[in-house]
Amino acid sequence: MKIYCQLGHRNVLRLMPFAEADLLPLSALQHLLFCERQCALIHLERVWVENRFTVEGRILHRNAHEGKAQTRHGVRITRGLPLASRTLGLAGQADVIEWRPPEGVSDREADRSLAAWLRERTRAGLTGWTVTPIEYKRGRPKTNDCDRVQLCAQALCLEEMLAIHVPVGQLFYGVQRRRFDVDFEDSLRSITTQAAVRLHEIFHSGRTPHAVREKKCETCSLLPICLPDAMNRPSATRYFQRQLQAALSSDLAAPASDILE
């Protein structure tokens, strides 16, 4: 896959995979999709403000990650699996992954085949398996792409790591207490790839974007320190400059005798 990165004023065709040291947190994509400034504050400036929602989300993720791998009704379930994509330059963790064996394979055979694959990392080992990433969220399904993009990035990591195709994932929402299917269609893959490129651009620039006050700010835990209203107010310096300029230009237009009075 070719990824175009705009670095500074140059468009760079990235053919080389990212080095391990340059991998960025996969979870940053959901912050980026929500608000680029929030993403930069959290991941560049290391600012974090807890509120009830962030605490609930953290506890839900911790519970999803904890626990041993198990086989239930023939499906192997792993938790907290590390993920990475050198192509996208991302690394993270999957809350839960379900490994469904091909039809007619017994639990024992499935466990043996998965263990053999993990040992030998042979592509043939996963032929016919369905691998499904599942991400846990505390709230309810969102109208934007934040959660779908984060999940899709996990799928792209799995595809790169395992040399398989991952067509579908699932998002579990705490309010409904059920899972929703997410199809990894081309348009979602494209949005995810573009988001990864944009994330690297922001990190490369080292600049936090300016705040733009929007409705979503009300639900943002960083509102007390981001202060989008204060940033968008005209600055005192600009105000005085404008007043001075107006006074001088009206003075210059007036007859000299008026100015000297």
Ligand code: SF4
């Ligand atoms: S308060 Fe608004 S502008 Fe600031 S980080 Fe949050 S969403 Fe972004």
